[in-house]
Amino acid sequence: MGEKKGIVHPIRHGEGQNKRYSYRDIVTISFVKSMIDQGYTLAKAEQEAANHFTFAEALRMLVKERVHTVEQTGHTLKLNFGELDNDPGFDVIAEVGDQVRLNRVPHQAQ
16 A cells, blocks of 8 residues: 555545544644635645644643643733753743743742
8 A cells, every 4th residue: 555645634444434534634624725715725735734733733742741730810821831951940930911921930849
């Protein structure tokens, strides 16, 4: 069987059955359609979708690996990214509200 091309791959459950798509594939199809509706070619829309998902995967990894705690105060979220790799006595705290502020604070044991 040859290498799969494209960015969407249906899952077949058996001969004569409907193709099934993952949630990610459905989101990708919607994204590509939106880009085509904006005037992009199919090739460029696929490239933009691939770039978008590369960026989304990097954000997912950042959140999974580094966000230790999240607190909400009013309309502000405080995310603790844990200890700095090059200065383990301090944590990086992001405060996200009307603006994003990054602060270095003494490490808080969890």
